[in-house]
Structure formats: C-alpha cells, structure tokens
Amino acid sequence: MKKLLTLFVAMMMVLAVSCKKQEAAPEVGPGAKIRVGFSQIGAESDWRKASTVSIQEEAAKRGIELLFSDAQQKQENQLKAVRSFIAQGVDVICLAPVVATGWEDVLKEAKAAKIPVILIDRKVTVSEDGLYSCYIGSDCTEEGRKAARWVIENVGENAGIAELVGTVGSGPAIERKKGFEEIIKDHPGLKIIKSQSGDFTRSQGKEVMEQFLKSPEKDQIKVLYAHNDDMALGAIQAIEEAGKVPGKDIVIISCDGVKEMFKMILAGKANCTVECNPMIGPQLYDVIEGYMREGKPIPERVESIEGVFDSKNITQEVVDGRRY
Ligand code: GYE
Numbered sequence: 001m002k003k004l005l006t007l008f009v010a011m012m013m014v015l016a017v018s019c020k021k022q023e024a025a026p027e028v029g030p031g032a033k034i035r036v037g038f039s040q041i042g043a044e045s046d047w048r049k050a051s052t053v054s055i056q057e058e059a060a061k062r063g064i065e066l067l068f069s070d071a072q073q074k075q076e077n078q079l080k081a082v083r084s085f086i087a088q089g090v091d092v093i094c095l096a097p098v099v100a101t102g103w104e105d106v107l108k109e110a111k112a113a114k115i116p117v118i119l120i121d122r123k124v125t126v127s128e129d130g131l132y133s134c135y136i137g138s139d140c141t142e143e144g145r146k147a148a149r150w151v152i153e154n155v156g157e158n159a160g161i162a163e164l165v166g167t168v169g170s171g172p173a174i175e176r177k178k179g180f181e182e183i184i185k186d187h188p189g190l191k192i193i194k195s196q197s198g199d200f201t202r203s204q205g206k207e208v209m210e211q212f213l214k215s216p217e218k219d220q221i222k223v224l225y226a227h228n229d230d231m232a233l234g235a236i237q238a239i240e241e242a243g244k245v246p247g248k249d250i251v252i253i254s255c256d257g258v259k260e261m262f263k264m265i266l267a268g269k270a271n272c273t274v275e276c277n278p279m280i281g282p283q284l285y286d287v288i289e290g291y292m293r294e295g296k297p298i299p300e301r302v303e304s305i306e307g308v309f310d311s312k313n314i315t316q317e318v319v320d321g322r323r324y
Contacts, residue, residue, distance in 0.1 A: 028091075034292050035065045037085030038094040041122075042073040044167075044200050045230040046258040050324030051096070051121060051278035058281030062289070073167070073199075075099055082106050086113045092288050093117045095132075099169040100125045107131035116298055118287065120280055122171040136283055136302040138276045140172040143255050144179025146274045146308050151190065151223055154271070154310070155251055158189035160220035162212050162250075164205050164235060165197040166227035172276075173197070176227045176255060193217045198231040205231025209238035226254035229261035229273055236269055247271055257309055259322040265314050277304040278324065 028034065036059065043049055052068075059066035067090060071077035075098050085093050086109055093115055097103060103124045110117050111131060121137040151159070163180075166173030177195075184190040194212045198204040205226060212221060224239075226232035232254035239246040246252055247269045254261065257275035264270035283302050290296035309318075 028292050033063070033065050034092070034288060035067065035088075035090045036092050036094055036288060037067040037069070037081070037088070037090040039069050039071060039078045039081040039085070039096065041071055041078075041096050041098045043070065044073055045202075045228055045256070046260060046324060047228060047230070047256045047276065047278045048200075050258070051280065053324070054279040054281035055094070055120075055284060056281075058285055062285055064285060064288070071098060073098055075102060079106050082110065082117075086110055086115060089113075090115060091292060094120055094284060096120050097122050097124050097171070098167065100171045100174065101169065104128075104131065116291070118284065118298070120284060121278070123175075124171070133298040134287060134300055134302065136280055136287065136304075138172075138304050138306060140175035140255075140276070141179035141182075143172075143274045143276060143306070144176040144181075145183050146179075147176070147225055147253050147255065147272070148180045148183035148190075150253060150272050150274070150308060150310070151225070151251075152183070152187060155223055156189075157187055159222040159251075160191060160193040160217065161223045161225055162209070162221045163192050163195040164208055164224065164226040164231040164254075165195060166200045166231075168197050168199075170200075172255075173200075173227055180225060192225075193220055198226070198234065200228050200230060202230045202234040205234030206238045207234075209235035210242070213238060213242040213244070221250055224250050224252045224254075226252070229254045229256040229258045232270060232273075233260055233264065236264060257306075257322075258324055259319060262309065262314050262319045262322055265309065265311055266316065266319055268311070272308065272310040274308050275306040277306050280304060 040052055069081035104126055116133040119132050119135045196208045198208045232252055236246045252270040253272040255274045255276050257273045261273045291298050
C-alpha cells in the first residue's frame with residue numbers, strides 16, 4: 001500500500017512538472033465555438049503548404065473558427081497578426097515563428113491578455129519561462145543527427161559536403177545544422193566545405209547550388225545536405241545544368257519528406273530525406289479542445305512521429321500514398 005502511495009505521489013509530481021503553470025481553462029460546452037488565431041510563416045515550401053492545409057482542414061472538420069494570417073516570411077507581419085488576434089480576443093493563439101528570437105514583448109502581451117500561445121513546428125528562444133504554453137512539432141536537432149548518420153552509413157568516412165542552410169535565424173536551420181555537425185565532428189574525413197542559406201525555397205536552393213558549382217571547391221563536393229526538400233529540388237536542377245549527375249556524382253540528402261522528393265529518390269536523382277511531419281492539425285486541435293472543452297492542462301511538448309526515407313523503403317506505392 002505504502003509503495004502504491006509513493007508511486008502515486010511520484011506520478012503526480014511528474015505530471016506537475018511536465019505541464020506549464022497556466023490559467024484555468026475557460027471550459028466551453030461541446031457545441032460552443034472555439035476561436036483560434038493562427039499566424040503562419042508563408043508558403044515558401046511544399047512542406048509549409050501541407051502544414052497550412054492540415055491546420056485549415058482540421059479546423060473546418062471540427063467546427064473551430066480559424067483566423068488565418070500568412071506572414072510572407074516576415075516576422076513584422078507575424079507580430080502584427082498576433083497583436084490583432086489579442087485585440088480580437090481569440091481563445092488560443094497558434095504561432096509558427098519564422099525566426100527564433102524577438103518574440104518576448106508580444107508573448108508577454110498575450111500572457112497579460114490570458115490567451116495561451118501554442119508554438120508549432122519552430123521553436124523560439126526566450127529569456128524567461130512561461131511565455132508560451134506548448135510546442136508541437138519536430139525535434140529538428142535529431143533530424144540533423146539522422147541525416148549525418150545516414151551519410152556515414154551510406155557514403156562513408158571521406159567526402160566534401162555542401163550545405164544548403166534554411167532561413168537564417170530560424171529554429172530548424174539552427175538545429176538541423178547543429179545536429180548534423182554534432183555527429184560528423186568525430187569523423188574528420190567528412191567536412192562541410194560550403195555552407196550558405198537558400199531560405200528554404202526552391203529558387204534560392206538552385207541559385208546557391210549554382211554558385212557552389214562554380215566555386216574553386218566544386219570538384220570536392222561529393223554530398224549535398226539541404227535543410228529542406230525544396231532547396232534540394234532546386235539544387236538538383238543546378239547540378240544537372242552543370243553537367244553532373246545528381247544522386248551519383250553528388251549524393252543528395254535533405255529534410256521534410258515531401259512527395260516531389262520521394263519521386264526524385266525513386267528516380268535515383270536524390271538519395272535520402274529525413275521526415276519532418278507537417279500534418280499537425282489533429283494534434284493541435286486535440287490540445288486546444290482538451291483545454292477549452294475539458295479543462296485539461298496544455299502539455300508543454302507534443303512530439304511528431306517521423307522516419308527516414310531512401311531507396312530502401314521508397315516504392316511507387318509509397319509515392320502514390322503521399323498526400324503532400
Ligand atoms: O522543413 C521547411 C519549411 O519549419 C520545419 O519550414 C519547418 C520547415 C520545413 O519551409 O520546408
């Protein structure tokens with residue numbers, strides 16, 4: 001009995017630390033409308049477009065009123081959107097932050113208005129705790145590690161690596177670089193010899209790769225590590241235009257797992273994509289409805305489940321079944 005009691009107390013303690021201290025939920029009935037303000041980054045990649053669809057479709061399905069704002073990759077637009085959501089008194093704010101810093105003031109304003117903020121897909125760096133309720137999304141550092149492990153296992157110990165970095169200052173760009181470097185640092189033959197941002201877009205991925213392929217180091221580039229599929233897809237075009245064979249002369253690995261990248265891997269023009277799941281609408285509204293309708297505390301972290309895809313597990317069936 002005493003053992004059971006100790007276990008119960010321990011479980012309650014774990015529960016207490018894993019939930020951020022927050023206002024009691026307003027508790028609305030099953031029929032009442034929930035209003036959510038969502039500040040989306042933009043439409044820079046296939047991944048982003050899929051994430052927008054997931055959040056919009058799921059809101060419609062559940063009868064949740066969604067106020068949607070597209071920031072066109074600009075933080076100033078996101079700050080305006082969040083402030084307007086606060087002014088309109090939404091129940092919950094959902095924010096996909098384009099960069100990691102610069103959010104303290106607006107998050108304090110939301111907190112003062114007692115509106116919980118749920119971050120999705122990108123993290124922020126803030127100096128104090130409790131400025132947002134929850135982060136739903138991927139572990140992008142782990143994605144970087146997975147990419148590096150794949151290179152070590154499939155390419156070997158010696159290769160010059162070109163890196164296409166995501167949006168400067170964004171969580172995924174910082175973390176995917178960090179995770180990748182953390183693993184290759186113990187493999188001295190694997191070196192990043194070129195590294196530049198392509199802002200997560202196909203057009204800039206192509207442009208930057210063109211420059212890499214004109215640089216004095218061009219013949220040492222044996223691997224391309226792109227922080228997202230769109231930049232890799234742009235780079236594939238640049239590689240072909242430079243008269244090289246993508247997937248063979250230069251091994252290509254990126255993050256996201258969008259359908260277009262799957263097709264390239266199946267065609268042998270790319271080699272691997274580390275999955276990052278954009279379909280988080282259902283997880284987001286489970287948290288919001290749990291909080292609003294049942295008074296459940298908002299969890300601090302909701303993780304998405306993700307895999308690694310290469311020629312060993314991509315088939316035509318997998319490509320056809322991919323929604324985005
Ligand atoms: O990898 C990229 C997008 O924030 C995780 O943003 C997301 C990234 C994703 O534009 O394609």
